[in-house]
Amino acid sequence: MQMIFNELSADFPTYTRQEGKDRMFNFLETYKKMKNIIKNDSVIIDKGYNEIKLSQNYTIYQWREDKSVDKEIKRLFRSFINKATTIDEMDFKENRLDLEISELKYEDKNAIGCLIAYETDNLVISFLSHDYWSKEIIEGKYFSLRDDFEYDEPQKVCVQNVSNEENIRIFERNNNHLNFQEHFKIVSGRDLWNKREMLFPNLIFCENVKSQLINDAQHFHISQIFNKLFILDRYFEKYDGNFDKDAIPNTTPESYSTLTQYKQEHKFRTPDGKELIFSWHVRFTGNYDGRIFFYPDNSCNKCYIGHIGRKLPTVKYPS
Structure with a gap:
C-alpha cells in the first residue's frame, strides 16, 4: 500500500x-x-x-x-x-x-x-x-x-x-490484513506461495503463479499482492455462486474485444487440468503495472488465481 x-x-x-x-x-x-x-x-x-x-x-x-x-x-x-x-x-x-x-x-x-x-x-x-x-x-x-x-x-x-x-x-x-501479514512473516513471494493454503483457504492458485511470486523480489509488490489476496479470500469465504464485483474494490473485467484478440494470453490451466479464460482482475502497483487475474468457480464456491504479474495485453495496450 x-x-x-x-x-x-x-x-x-x-x-x-x-x-x-x-x-x-x-x-x-x-x-x-x-x-x-x-x-x-x-x-x-x-x-x-x-x-x-x-x-x-x-x-x-x-x-x-x-x-x-x-x-x-x-x-x-x-x-x-x-x-x-x-x-x-x-x-x-x-x-x-x-x-x-x-x-x-x-x-x-x-x-x-x-x-x-x-x-x-x-x-x-x-x-x-x-x-x-x-x-x-x-x-x-x-x-x-x-x-x-x-x-x-x-x-x-x-x-x-x-x-x-x-x-x-x-x-x-x-486494515487488519497488515497485522496479519506481519504476524505470519510474509516478506517475500516465496513466503506467500509456501503459506498460500493456510493464508488463503478459499483461493486455488494455478501453477504458473508460483514462479511469478518467487521471481518478484520487491517487498512492496508482495505487500500489495497480499492485501488483494486477503480481500479476495474473505469475499470467497462466504461466496454463494453469485459474483458481485462491487463487493471487491476496483474489480474490473477485460473487454470482449480484448478477450477475443488476446484469448491465449488470458488462458490459464488450473491445478485440476481445466483451461479457463480469466477476465476479472484487480490492480497493484510498483515497478510495473501489476494485475491479479482471478476466476470465480461456482462449482466449488472458491476462486482460481491465474496470474499475478504484469498487465496482460489489451486492445488499448497491446504490449
Missing part, C-alpha cells in the same frame, strides 16, 4: 504564516505515523511541491529556509522528499496509469492524486487545509474511456484519505 499526495488539499485559504507552519507539522506527523503502519515511506507527489503556498507569500521552499522551523521537523521533511516519487504526467503515461483516458473529479476539479489512488487501490494523504480533507473518505466522479474510446457513464467512487489522528485510527481498524 502506498500514499498519494492529494494536490487539491494544497489550495490553502489565507491563513497566517504560523497557521501554515502548523498545517505542515500536522501533515508530516500524519505521514510519519502512516508510514510506520503501512511499512512504506514512499509518497507519490507532484514535482512542483516546493511552490505550494502554506500561506500568502509563504511557500514550502520558504518554509524550508525558515530558521524558526524546528530542525527535527525539517529533517522529517527531507526524509519525506528523499523517499518520495516526484512524477508528472509524462511519467504517468510511461507507467500506464491511464491519465489520458480516465479522470476523477471532486466538485468539478480534476483530482489527479485521487485518480491515482483509485486506479491503484491506494490512499491519499492530505493537508488539513479545509473541512473537506478531514474526512476519511473522499467521494468523486470517475470517468473512463472504453476500448471504443467512448466515455462510460461517470461512476461515483470513493478514495481513502488520511489527514488527522481520527483518519489514522479508522484506517488501522479497517
